[in-house]
Amino acid sequence: MTQISIKSWQDVQNEVRNRINSRIWKPGQQIPNEATLAQEFGCARATVNRGLQALADSGLLDRRRKAGTRVALHPVRKATLSIPILQHEIEARGLIYHYILKSRTLGPPPENIRAEMGIATGNALHIEALHLGDNLPYVIEDRWINITAVPQAETADFTQQSPNKWLVENAAFVSGDIEFSAENASPKQAELLMCKIDEALFVIKRRTQNHAQIITQATLIFAPHYSMKTRI
Amino acid sequence: MTQISIKSWQDVQNEVRNRINSRIWKPGQQIPNEATLAQEFGCARATVNRGLQALADSGLLDRRRKAGTRVALHPVRKATLSIPILQHEIEARGLIYHYILKSRTLGPPPENIRAEMGIATGNALHIEALHLGDNLPYVIEDRWINITAVPQAETADFTQQSPNKWLVENAAFVSGDIEFSAENASPKQAELLMCKIDEALFVIKRRTQNHAQIITQATLIFAPHYSMKTRI
DNA sequence: AAGTGGTCTAGACCACGTC
DNA sequence: ACGTGGTCTAGACCACTTT
Numbered sequence: 120m121t122q123i124s125i126k127s128w129q130d131v132q133n134e135v136r137n138r139i140n141s142r143i144w145k146p147g148q149q150i151p152n153e154a155t156l157a158q159e160f161g162c163a164r165a166t167v168n169r170g171l172q173a174l175a176d177s178g179l180l181d182r183r184r185k186a187g188t189r190v191a192l193h194p195v196r197k198a199t200l201s202i203p204i205l206q207h208e209i210e211a212r213g214l215i216y217h218y219i220l221k222s223r224t225l226g227p228p229p230e231n232i233r234a235e236m237g238i239a240t241g242n243a244l245h246i247e248a249l250h251l252g253d254n255l256p257y258v259i260e261d262r263w264i265n266i267t268a269v270p271q272a273e274t275a276d277f278t279q280q281s282p283n284k285w286l287v288e289n290a291a292f293v294s295g296d297i298e299f300s301a302e303n304a305s306p307k308q309a310e311l312l313m314c315k316i317d318e319a320l321f322v323i324k325r326r327t328q329n330h331a332q333i334i335t336q337a338t339l340i341f342a343p344h345y346s347m348k349t350r351i
Numbered sequence: 352m353t354q355i356s357i358k359s360w361q362d363v364q365n366e367v368r369n370r371i372n373s374r375i376w377k378p379g380q381q382i383p384n385e386a387t388l389a390q391e392f393g394c395a396r397a398t399v400n401r402g403l404q405a406l407a408d409s410g411l412l413d414r415r416r417k418a419g420t421r422v423a424l425h426p427v428r429k430a431t432l433s434i435p436i437l438q439h440e441i442e443a444r445g446l447i448y449h450y451i452l453k454s455r456t457l458g459p460p461p462e463n464i465r466a467e468m469g470i471a472t473g474n475a476l477h478i479e480a481l482h483l484g485d486n487l488p489y490v491i492e493d494r495w496i497n498i499t500a501v502p503q504a505e506t507a508d509f510t511q512q513s514p515n516k517w518l519v520e521n522a523a524f525v526s527g528d529i530e531f532s533a534e535n536a537s538p539k540q541a542e543l544l545m546c547k548i549d550e551a552l553f554v555i556k557r558r559t560q561n562h563a564q565i566i567t568q569a570t571l572i573f574a575p576h577y578s579m580k581t582r583i
Numbered sequence: 584a585a586g587t588g589g590t591c592t593a594g595a596c597c598a599c600g601t602c
Numbered sequence: 603a604c605g606t607g608g609t610c611t612a613g614a615c616c617a618c619t620t621t
């Protein structure tokens with residue numbers, strides 16, 4: 120009989136994870152309840168609870184009151200992506216960061232943008248900019264800012280600082296959505312990124328919102344061969 | 352003086368998040384310590400702790416012993432992507448799922464795969480398969496399986512069940528990494544996905560490993576216009 | 584009705600990093 | 603050395619869901 124010393128909730132997490140991986144507890148199977156495990160492990164129920172909660176958060180367990188805790192039938196693997204500020208990402212790759220504002224126009228947005236942002240009428244600020252690493256194009260930023268939600272943006276200076284960074288520091292952010300896709304380079308994009316027309320580009324589209332309104336929508340078009348990595 | 356009733360750690364989380372969003376506590380600023388907040392909120396320190404920990408997990412706070420808790424200077428936005436089993440994803444879109452095994456070969460892998468998987472010598476199992484939704488190509492699965500790590504795979508029947516699903520159910524998974532990128536369709540891929548050559552395709556590359564060895568490596572090449580969405 | 588997870592509390596001690 | 607977060611404990615009560 121191997122005796123394992125279980126003291127922290129991380130120990131509980133590890134021990135339970137091991138039992139799942141080694142198939143002592145199989146997918147779909149119900150595991151003992153918290154009180155029982157606490158007794159077996161020789162720790163308080165709260166400690167077991169914390170460990171099991173962490174595993175449930177990461178998708179390895181399904182827990183329901185009264186129904187008990189089961190090993191997830193199809194462990195949903197959750198990948199957590201950190202979305203950094205572009206400047207930091209570029210500098211983290213050991214490149215010298217540089218930023219160029221390409222255009223800045225205030226005017227009525229086209230219909231599709233209007234719809235996506237929920238702007239019924241009025242103007243929005245359109246920004247096109249280029250972020251570079253070691254003086255090579257890294258990513259195009261194509262952004263619309265809702266000046267009703269962030270009126271100060273109208274007078275902000277985006278020649279020195281990217282709207283990305285300015286917004287992080289000046290607008291109250293609450294929630295948003297993000298979308299990853301692949302697109303063929305348009306002629307204009309190809310010119311900016313110094314690549315071939317139709318080359319496959321990795322694209323991230325983000326919308327962030329306040330409590331009530333959408334603050335901004337940004338499309339980031341990365342130079343060819345960009346990839347986003349994470350551990351799981 | 353507005354009096355807020357704080358009872359649960361979620362209440363703590365919300366109240367603190369509100370103070371951050373409304374700039375009562377600004378980025379970089381140190382917030383009161385747990386004991387002080389507990390007193391102010393009229394709850395136990397453990398409750399405050401749980402709430403602040405949740406915010407730190409989501410990247411909104413930086414916490415360090417002795418140094419205290421600060422509002423993150425550049426709130427790292429963390430997007431959590433659920434990586435579902437392809438069948439589930441396709442069915443969740445309301446499409447009828449279908450799976451076709453294209454090829455299955457046992458042999459020595461090419462040098463680059465050998466290197467990526469850390470297989471010094473010997474054979475590996477190479478699978479090429481197609482997943483369809485409503486009989487239209489949805490994604491190509493190009494997979495290498497390390498038969499040293501998973502010997503049963505050598506005799507598994509992949510004509511009915513995708514290796515993806517088989518592995519989830521039969522191999523002990525511990526950790527892995529995942530990479531997202533964009534690629535131009537090769538002639539072969541274009542034929543399988545019924546799209547044009549050079550069309551931009553969204554690509555996910557995954558490696559999963561055991562305790563000691565890499566179990567499998569899979570490249571998923573999605574049909575054009577695929578996108579992956581999440582809330583943040 | 585009853586069993587299970589979810590959470591709170593008060594007090595305690597520890598671990599870490601800064602001073 | 604000391605202040606801060608990190609965690610444990612034992613007991614309690616609540617919330618949800620299934621029986």
